[in-house]
Amino acid sequence: MTRDTRIQIDKSKQSHRKKIFLSNKLSVVGATIVFVFILIAILGPLLAPIPPDEINYHSILNSPSRAHYFGTDRYGRDLFSRVIYGARTSLSIGFIVVIFSTLLGLAIGTVSGYLGGNIDNFIMRFVDLLMAFPSVIVAMVLATIMGGGIKTLIIAMLVSSWTGTARIARGETLSLKQSGYVTATRGIGGKWSYILFYHILPNVLPPVLVSSTLSFGNVILNTAGLSFIGIGVQPPISEWGLIISEGRQYIVSGQWWLVFFPGLAIMLTVMGLNLLGDGLRDIFDPRQRR
Amino acid sequence: MVKPILSTCKLKKLFPVGRGVWNKPKAYVNALDKVDLDIMGCTTFGLLGESGCGKTTLAQLITRLQEPTSGTIWYKGHDITKMKGRDLRENRIYSQIQIVFQNPAEVLSPRRTIDFLLKEPLKINKVYEKEIEIEQKIEELLDKVNLRPELLTRFPHQLSGGQQQRICIARALSLNPDFIVLDEPTSALDVSVQAKILNLLVELQQKERLTYLLVTHDIRVAEYICTDIAVMYLGEIVEILKAEEFRQNAKHPYSKLLIESANTECEEKDFDLKVLDDPPSPINLPKGCRFQARCPVSIPICSTIHPELKKISDGTKCRCHRVTDN
Amino acid sequence: MNFSRYLLKRVVFMLLVLIGASIVAFILVRVVPGDPARMLLPPQAKQEDVDRVRIKMGLDRPYIKQYLNYLKSLLEGDLGFSYHTGRTVVEEFKLRLPATIELSLLSLGFAALVGVWLGIISAVHKNGLIDHASRLFSIGGISAPGFWIGLLCIYIFYYKLSWVPAPTGRLSLTKEVVAGGSGFLLFDALKNGDWDLFKDAFMHLLLPVLVLSYSFLAMICRLTRAGMIEVSQQDYIKFAKSCGVKTNKIIWKYSLKNGIKPVLTMLGMFLAQLIGGVVFIETVFNWPGIGRYAVDSINFLDYGPIQGFIIFMALIYVLINLAVDLIYMAIDPRIQY
Numbered sequence: 001m002t003r004d005t006r007i008q009i010d011k012s013k014q015s016h017r018k019k020i021f022l023s024n025k026l027s028v029v030g031a032t033i034v035f036v037f038i039l040i041a042i043l044g045p046l047l048a049p050i051p052p053d054e055i056n057y058h059s060i061l062n063s064p065s066r067a068h069y070f071g072t073d074r075y076g077r078d079l080f081s082r083v084i085y086g087a088r089t090s091l092s093i094g095f096i097v098v099i100f101s102t103l104l105g106l107a108i109g110t111v112s113g114y115l116g117g118n119i120d121n122f123i124m125r126f127v128d129l130l131m132a133f134p135s136v137i138v139a140m141v142l143a144t145i146m147g148g149g150i151k152t153l154i155i156a157m158l159v160s161s162w163t164g165t166a167r168i169a170r171g172e173t174l175s176l177k178q179s180g181y182v183t184a185t186r187g188i189g190g191k192w193s194y195i196l197f198y199h200i201l202p203n204v205l206p207p208v209l210v211s212s213t214l215s216f217g218n219v220i221l222n223t224a225g226l227s228f229i230g231i232g233v234q235p236p237i238s239e240w241g242l243i244i245s246e247g248r249q250y251i252v253s254g255q256w257w258l259v260f261f262p263g264l265a266i267m268l269t270v271m272g273l274n275l276l277g278d279g280l281r282d283i284f285d286p287r288q289r290r
Numbered sequence: 291m292v293k294p295i296l297s298t299c300k301l302k303k304l305f306p307v308g309r310g311v312w313n314k315p316k317a318y319v320n321a322l323d324k325v326d327l328d329i330m331g332c333t334t335f336g337l338l339g340e341s342g343c344g345k346t347t348l349a350q351l352i353t354r355l356q357e358p359t360s361g362t363i364w365y366k367g368h369d370i371t372k373m374k375g376r377d378l379r380e381n382r383i384y385s386q387i388q389i390v391f392q393n394p395a396e397v398l399s400p401r402r403t404i405d406f407l408l409k410e411p412l413k414i415n416k417v418y419e420k421e422i423e424i425e426q427k428i429e430e431l432l433d434k435v436n437l438r439p440e441l442l443t444r445f446p447h448q449l450s451g452g453q454q455q456r457i458c459i460a461r462a463l464s465l466n467p468d469f470i471v472l473d474e475p476t477s478a479l480d481v482s483v484q485a486k487i488l489n490l491l492v493e494l495q496q497k498e499r500l501t502y503l504l505v506t507h508d509i510r511v512a513e514y515i516c517t518d519i520a521v522m523y524l525g526e527i528v529e530i531l532k533a534e535e536f537r538q539n540a541k542h543p544y545s546k547l548l549i550e551s552a553n554t555e556c557e558e559k560d561f562d563l564k565v566l567d568d569p570p571s572p573i574n575l576p577k578g579c580r581f582q583a584r585c586p587v588s589i590p591i592c593s594t595i596h597p598e599l600k601k602i603s604d605g606t607k608c609r610c611h612r613v614t615d616n
Numbered sequence: 617m618n619f620s621r622y623l624l625k626r627v628v629f630m631l632l633v634l635i636g637a638s639i640v641a642f643i644l645v646r647v648v649p650g651d652p653a654r655m656l657l658p659p660q661a662k663q664e665d666v667d668r669v670r671i672k673m674g675l676d677r678p679y680i681k682q683y684l685n686y687l688k689s690l691l692e693g694d695l696g697f698s699y700h701t702g703r704t705v706v707e708e709f710k711l712r713l714p715a716t717i718e719l720s721l722l723s724l725g726f727a728a729l730v731g732v733w734l735g736i737i738s739a740v741h742k743n744g745l746i747d748h749a750s751r752l753f754s755i756g757g758i759s760a761p762g763f764w765i766g767l768l769c770i771y772i773f774y775y776k777l778s779w780v781p782a783p784t785g786r787l788s789l790t791k792e793v794v795a796g797g798s799g800f801l802l803f804d805a806l807k808n809g810d811w812d813l814f815k816d817a818f819m820h821l822l823l824p825v826l827v828l829s830y831s832f833l834a835m836i837c838r839l840t841r842a843g844m845i846e847v848s849q850q851d852y853i854k855f856a857k858s859c860g861v862k863t864n865k866i867i868w869k870y871s872l873k874n875g876i877k878p879v880l881t882m883l884g885m886f887l888a889q890l891i892g893g894v895v896f897i898e899t900v901f902n903w904p905g906i907g908r909y910a911v912d913s914i915n916f917l918d919y920g921p922i923q924g925f926i927i928f929m930a931l932i933y934v935l936i937n938l939a940v941d942l943i944y945m946a947i948d949p950r951i952q953y
Binding site for chain 1: 629640644761771774775895911915926933
């Protein structure tokens with residue numbers, strides 16, 4: 001980065017950043033969607049008209065109506081309530097995975113970049129190795145060993161998602177290590193732990209947060225996908241992918257709502273997260289603007 | 291005889307280039323080659339040379355930001371070369387030897403307020419116990435560098451280049467150092483601001499009894515505030531003399547070239563040796579005199595024998611076969 | 617770094633990936649519950665029979681030895697044995713591989729062609745109607761799960777409109793795979809001049825290919841657009857324009873070569889995701905390929921095919937990445953490894 005662009009970036013401070021973010025309508029839309037879904041997840045029990053697992057044999061496979069906004073499934077369970085509860089499952093799994101993978105990736109990436117040398121080499125080769133396996137395969141292997149379920153799902157996605165964060169954090173740390181203020185802080189006697197915490201971490205954080213937001217969407221997609229093929233969340237928990245999998249056989253006989261609504265929820269959530277992530281990236285890093 | 295406050299003995303720094311099998315370097319850059327220096331207390335010692343000659347490396351070695359490959363640095367009679375991070379902190383070497391960098395915008399972390407940045411050295415070195423003492427010290431420092439306390443709440447990018455550099459100077463002063471390395475302190479600034487910063491530095495030197503090591507490529511800056519000037523070329527010192535004698539009495543052909551190009555320079559910009567090629571590669575050093583390839587007055591011996599730094603007269607040393615005493 | 621050194625480094629890394637995969641596959645069977653020897657035998661088998669089989673299988677030897685034996689059998693092309701179907705994994709894979717390859721190659725080709733084309737159009741008409749429409753289309757492709765789109769397509773195009781046949785796999789239930797063919801149905805049907813079979817296979821392929829390619833198409837479109845816009849601001853393009861080179865020529869001859877580079881960089885990643893996507897699409901369309909076989913094997917706890925799947929996917933991944941490196945090098949002569 002040349003000196004001029006750096007100054008330019010530095011000048012984009014709080015107020016300016018807010019302006020960029022608001023001027024990008026799509027990112028505001030994204031933020032709103034995400035906010036709404038988080039609200040739905042938190043307020044789930046209040047919003048759901050009927051408990052999600054209440055079986056009612058008098059209303060099996062009803063199409064969407066006043067009584068059941070999204071229709072009912074083969075046990076007569078209310079799909080609207082199930083989708084609302086599905087938001088809780090998906091978002092909480094997503095949060096857990098993203099928080100832990102961000103922390104893990106941040107810690108390993110910054111330390112690896114800061115130490116450099118052979119340790120850094122070794123860690124990065126290991127990261128490459130992990131990245132060579134698609135997350136679906138990792139999940140399949142773990143599901144075979146541990147059996148399906150939320151725990152397996154979370155571990156599988158952690159294994160395949162911290163590496164991206166680690167790479168970004170390492171790259172940023174490597175360039176920050178050369179920066180003037182790190183040298184200057186060493187000049188006034190700062191210890192490496194001090195420099196890492198006060199000067200490197202605050203600068204590594206923004207790009208890492210952007211990538212975490214984007215990978216949040218991926219985690220939700222993967223959660224749904226793995227539950228769909230039967231190695232993720234297990235019944236009777238309400239989970240979007242699982243609801244689709246349960247409704248799958250009815251698509252060829254015309255009961256579209258069993259598949260449509262949970263999928264729509266997935267798409268909206270992921271879209272919201274992607275738009276939000278893109279917006280954040282524009283604020284923090286004009287270089288990567290697409 | 292007065293002892294120097296800081297001296298270096300055969301200071302050498304090699305940088306590895308390229309990595310072969312098992313991370314073994316393929317070659318080395320001779321950034322600094324057996325440099326001997328003696329800097330007296332309360333003087334300003336100037337290091338002059340074009341970019342890439344090793345002057346910044348020397349500055350970073352003296353402030354212990356980089357490890358020398360070999361050689362020793364003596365500070366007030368102590369060998370500080372062997373000291374590692376903790377020893378340096380315990381013996382307060384970090385506090386006593388401070389550095390002001392070339393580009394203040396890069397030195398001040400963009401995400402921190404001026405207040406944080408000024409307090410940082412005091413807090414890291416645990417100089418004071420009470421917050422109020424720190425506040426007082428900050429006020430005093432701002433006064434020293436002629437800045438108003440309103441700036442404290444601002445971020446570095448909201449300050450002008452001159453103000454930023456004043457903050458850097460205040461940060462260096464906050465630990466009450468005896469020795470400050472000034473690494474091109476004015477070259478990133480506008481010309482109008484340069485003089486003000488230099489005057490401030492001179493003023494502070496008198497008030498605080500400081501010793502400066504000034505690294506610069508600008509002859510006028512060196513002449514303006516230095517007592518002694520050492521000219522560097524390709525990692526070694528080619529000439530040392532008193533600053534007031536520099537323009538008239540510099541003997542080394544390279545020094546003369548610098549003076550000449552400073553004189554003919556009509557616009558304000560970094561001087562470059564227009565008439566000549568780039569300096570030879572510091573990886574494959576030429577045999578004999580390092581300046582020989584570009585030297586206008588070279589003789590056959592220059593390409594075979596590497597000249598020593600000879601004493602010409604009191605306070606004057608020169609590394610050239612063509613220059614002898616008298 | 618010279619080329620041979622770079623290649624050596626890559627090959628070493630690939631071997632590491634493969635060894636890593638083999639270790640994972642080896643450990644997998646050792647940590648799952650259940651005794652592999654007992655699984656081979658009927659439930660009422662006596663302990664001494666089990667022990668005999670254990671010794672025969674080498675399960676009594678130290679783990680290192682067992683692993684080396686496993687590695688040896690892998691190198692001999694033996695991927696293991698499926699308890700569920702009673703055939704070797706290699707046989708099973710041979711049976712299913714053409715289905716997967718047909719599906720994924722067609723998808724990738726379609727995604728690349730249409731994605732690049734759409735990306736260029738969007739870049740040329742930056743911020744125009746087409747650009748906004750294609751962006752919306754891309755965002756949808758990146759955000760919606762493929763299996764969901766697949767199911768919706770089945771509902772619309774099969775149930776409602778009856779444009780495509782029922783999702784019964786590669787062919788209608790009444791049709792049969794050509795015996796002794798290559799397994800690539802389109803190709804076989806053409807060779808035999810069986811127009812009916814070709815049509816049936818094609819109609820069955822249509823939805824899975826389109827759905828599988830959607831998300832890749834979206835990503836390729838976005839990357840191409842970004843790349844083309846960036847390149848169009850470069851001086852050499854401006855220079856070509858100022859020299860009066862025709863717009864079309866500038867796009868196809870000058871910009872594309874550099875503008876498409878981000879796509880190539882990400883190609884390896886796309887393919888890794890394609891491997892994942894295949895699993896879902898094959899499940900949705902009852903496609904008798906490797907992905908669905910892997911899912912079935914997990915549900916039957918049939919470890920042999922899972923082991924084989926891990927090794928196979930690692931191999932594919934490694935080969936794909938090598939290919940991407942070589943393509944990249946061919947397109948950018950500046951890269952000196």
